[in-house]
Structure formats: structure tokens, C-alpha cells
Amino acid sequence: MTQKYTIAILPGDGIGPEIMAEGVKVLRQVEARNDVEFDLVEAPFGAGAWFTHGSSFPKDTQDLVDRADAVVKGPIGLDHEKSKQIPVDQQPERGALLPLRKRLNTYANYRPVFLPKSLSHFSPLKAEVIGEGIDMIMVRELVGGLYFGEKEVGVNEQGKRYVREMLEYDEDQIRNILVKAFELASERKGVLHNIHKSNVLKSSVLWNEIVEEVAVDFPNVKIIHTLVDAAATALCLNPTQFDVMVMENMFGDILSDQGGGILGSLGLMPSACLGEAGKAYYEPSHGSAPDIAGQGIANPYSMIGSMAMMLEYSFGMKEEAKNLWDAMQSVFADGFSTPDLSKPGAGVEMISTQGFGDKVVAFLQNLPANKV
Numbered sequence: 143m144t145q146k147y148t149i150a151i152l153p154g155d156g157i158g159p160e161i162m163a164e165g166v167k168v169l170r171q172v173e174a175r176n177d178v179e180f181d182l183v184e185a186p187f188g189a190g191a192w193f194t195h196g197s198s199f200p201k202d203t204q205d206l207v208d209r210a211d212a213v214v215k216g217p218i219g220l221d222h223e224k225s226k227q228i229p230v231d232q233q234p235e236r237g238a239l240l241p242l243r244k245r246l247n248t249y250a251n252y253r254p255v256f257l258p259k260s261l262s263h264f265s266p267l268k269a270e271v272i273g274e275g276i277d278m279i280m281v282r283e284l285v286g287g288l289y290f291g292e293k294e295v296g297v298n299e300q301g302k303r304y305v306r307e308m309l310e311y312d313e314d315q316i317r318n319i320l321v322k323a324f325e326l327a328s329e330r331k332g333v334l335h336n337i338h339k340s341n342v343l344k345s346s347v348l349w350n351e352i353v354e355e356v357a358v359d360f361p362n363v364k365i366i367h368t369l370v371d372a373a374a375t376a377l378c379l380n381p382t383q384f385d386v387m388v389m390e391n392m393f394g395d396i397l398s399d400q401g402g403g404i405l406g407s408l409g410l411m412p413s414a415c416l417g418e419a420g421k422a423y424y425e426p427s428h429g430s431a432p433d434i435a436g437q438g439i440a441n442p443y444s445m446i447g448s449m450a451m452m453l454e455y456s457f458g459m460k461e462e463a464k465n466l467w468d469a470m471q472s473v474f475a476d477g478f479s480t481p482d483l484s485k486p487g488a489g490v491e492m493i494s495t496q497g498f499g500d501k502v503v504a505f506l507q508n509l510p511a512n513k514v
Contacts, residue, residue: 146179147457150210150423152187152203155234156430157440157495158216164442164499165214165449171503172453172462176512183210187242188218188234188430189225198228198237207245212456213423214449215242217430243285246423248415249315250322251282251394252451253427255381255401255411261474264406264483271381278384280401281326282394283319284415286311287345289391309345311390316352322416323388324360330385335366337373337389337397349390373397377404402427407483409440412447414455422456424448434482438494441480443470446502462512469505473498 151166153159169180185203192198198218207213218234219225231237242248257276262269265276291308298304327334336353340346350367357365368376370393376383377400389397402408408428416422426444434440450466453459479490480498493501 144177144179145457146181147211148181148183148209149452150203150206150213151182151184152213152215153184154216154218154430155188155190155220156217156432156435158188158218158430160435160438160495161426161440161442161445162214162216164495164502165445167499168446168466168502168506169449171506172459172466174511175506175509176459176462178457178459187215188238189220189228192228192232192234192237198232198234199241204245207242207423211420212452213242213246214445214452215423215425216445217426217428219430219432221432240289242423243415244290246415246417246421247285248417248421248423249283249285249318250416251280251284251398252326252414252416252455253280253282253394253398253401253411254278254413254447254451255280255398255405257405257410258471261471264410265404266406267378267381267404271379273382276381276404278381278401279326279330279386280394280398281319281323281386281388282398283311283315283390284394285391286315287391289395309343311345311348313348313352316349317356320353320356320388323386324356324363327363327386328360332362333364333366333385335368335373335384335387337368337370337387337393339370339393341369345390370397374400377401398427407441409444409483412444412451414448414451416455420456422452424452424456431482438496439481440495441483442495442499446470446499465506465509466502469502472505473501476501 153162173180183206185206186195186200187203188198191200255278259275262272265272288309291310294306338346338349340350381404402411411427413427414424425448450463454463477490478493481492484490
């Protein structure tokens with residue numbers, strides 16, 4: 143029996159439409175190979191949406207997101223000068239991205255940091271640091287903390303401008319993300335690095351208390367408590383020690399970008415943003431790169447990888463998700479890359495954004511179909 147799913151397609155800004163087109167191409171091949179049908183519905187979202195629709199998250203897009211089985215979004219944001227034309231509260235992160243997360247309550251952000259030994263040349267780290275390869279996943283709380291707390295700006299009695307922002311969590315928010323992280327760790331190597339700053343922040347003190355409470359239900363998981371600044375150092379010096387890392391919102395925002403740095407590019411980092419009752423959206427971890435938009439040189443790896451995560455987490459298609467990962471790795475293994483990831487003289491053959499997508503599709507076409 144054919145399974146049918148509605149997917150909201152939000153191309154975004156900059157290189158977003160280009161890499162989204164390759165992801166859609168791959169999804170159509172997944173349809174051809176499996177008893178599944180995708181209703182792909184495109185909608186405006188981000189900075190461009192504000193210029194065309196007067197809102198970075200238009201009402202029709204909100205309605206689509208509410209009824210979709212999953213959401214895939216491209217990177218958002220334009221260059222600095224164009225961004226200044228958008229009212230502060232409608233700029234894409236405040237006016238679209240954070241409201242999307244809140245609307246779907248996607249509290250769990252999974253960001254895999256994966257680099258096999260065969261692709262170690264992409265990383266700025268030495269080969270002996272990478273060893274047999276890097277394979278970790280960062281679990282970031284996504285709808286609490288400083289980003290969602292109360293904010294106040296003004297002028298004080300002395301005539302000085304000030305800003306006040308609240309970092310706030312309740313115990314349920316913390317417990318929800320920790321349960322996800324413990325479950326993931328128990329499915330992998332049974333090790334969980336808890337990233338915190340309890341020597342300074344009271345929020346981390348509460349966080350660590352709840353870690354100990356949740357740990358009672360996961361006796362097979364070893365907890366390693368690590369201060370966030372020490373974790374930042376360790377990611378550069380010894381990244382292979384990590385498997386599953388869990389952290390609050392801002393720590394996760396920063397460390398996951400560092401994860402992209404040790405891979406050599408955020409272009410190699412997809413992500414899944416998971417909520418309750420099956421709600422989820424999927425997105426590349428990188429920005430919209432307006433400086434290279436329209437040139438056909440952006441690698442769609444993180445977009446296709448995000449769609450692979452959608453197949454696994456939203457639709458239960460774990461084996462097909464693995465096929466997508468294998469397909470992308472095969473493109474690199476065959477000596478191809480894109481100009482945003484590799485420099486001339488790197489010993490690889492440069493291909494375009496579309497060329498990378500075509501090779502992923504060709505790999506999938508050569509696999510046995512999964513249709514009944």
C-alpha cells in the first residue's frame with residue numbers, strides 16, 4: 143500500500159532555492175523506488191517573503207506548516223544592506239525561524255557531525271586528530287533559553303541605553319530534551335556528554351540536577367559532564383571522544399557551528415528539528431550565502447542530508463535514508479566536489495550544484511527498488 147505524505151517546501155533565500163531543487167529531485171527518485179508518494183507544496187518563507195508578501199512567515203505558509211506531515215526549509219537571510227530594509231521584528235530569524243520553532247514546538251535539534259576517514263581532506267584538522275573518522279551527533283534544546291526569553295531595550299535613568307534579556311527554562315523543557323538525548327545515546331555507544339556551565343549559570347545547575355534524575359531510567363548510559371568552554375577546546379583537539387552531546391539552546395547554536403568548522407564546512411551539516419506529536423522540520427545548518435547565490439556552486443549535501451533525516455525520523459524509512467547518505471558519500475569518494483567545499487588544485491573534479499544532485503540520483507537509480 144502506497145504511503146502518502148504532505149511535505150511543506152520552504153526554499154528560503156540566497157542559495158536556498160538552488161539546493162532545495164536538488165533535494166526535491168532526490169525525493170522524486172525516492173518516490174520512484176518506494177511505495178510512497180510525496181505531495182510537495184512550496185511556500186514563501188524568510189527575507190524574500192517579506193519583500194514579496196509583507197511578512198517573513200505569511201499566513202498561508204503558517205497554515206501549510208500546520209497541516210504538513212513534515213517541513214523542509216532552506217537557509218534564510220539576505221545581505222546586510224537588504225536586511226536593514228526589513229523591520230527588526232520581521233527579519234527572518236525573529237520573524238520566521240523562531241516563530242516556526244515555537245509553532246511546531248520543535249524542542250529537539252539533532253545535528254550530525256560526520257566525516258569518514260576517506261573524507262578527512264575536507265577538515266582543517268590534522269589527519270592524526272581525525273583518526274578513523276568523526277561520527278557524533280549534537281542534541282540541542284531549541285525552544286527555550288536566552289533566545290525565547292523576555293527581552294527589553296530602553297534608556298535608563300542616567301540616559302544610557304540598555305538591553306535586558308532573560309534566560310529561562312522550566313524543568314519540563316529540560317527533561318524533554320534530556321530524554322531524547324539519553325534515548326539516542328542508548329541506541330548508539332551508551333555515552334552521553336552533558337555540556338553545561340554550572341560553575342557560573344544557575345540554569346546549568348538545574349539542568350544538571352535533571353540530568354541525574356533522568357539518568358536513573360538509563361543505567362546503560364555513561365554520563366560525562368563537560369563545561370561548555372572545555373567542550374569547545376576538546377572539539378578541536380580530540381573530536382573523536384564525542385558520540386552524543388546534549389546542551390541548551392545557545393550552547394548548541396555555537397558548538398554545532400564549530401562542528402561544521404571541524405568538518406571543513408557547514409555545508410556538510412544537515413539537521414532535524416523534532417517536536418511532539420510527530421511535528422518536525424528539517425534544514426541545512428548553514429546560512430543562505432547570498433554572495434554565491436545563483437552561481438550553481440553550492441553543495442546540496444546538507445539539504446539532501448536533511449531530507450535523509452526526514453525519511454528516517456518522520457516517515458520511518460531508515461534504510462532509504464541510509465541509501466541517501468551512501469549516495470552522497472559515493473560522489474565524494476569518486477573524486478567529485480563543488481567549488482564551495484574545495485579549492486582549485488585540491489585533486490578533485492569540480493561539479494555544479496545540479497551535477498552533485500544528478501550523481502546522487504544516479505546512485506539511487508542503480509539500487510534495487512523497494513516497491514512491493
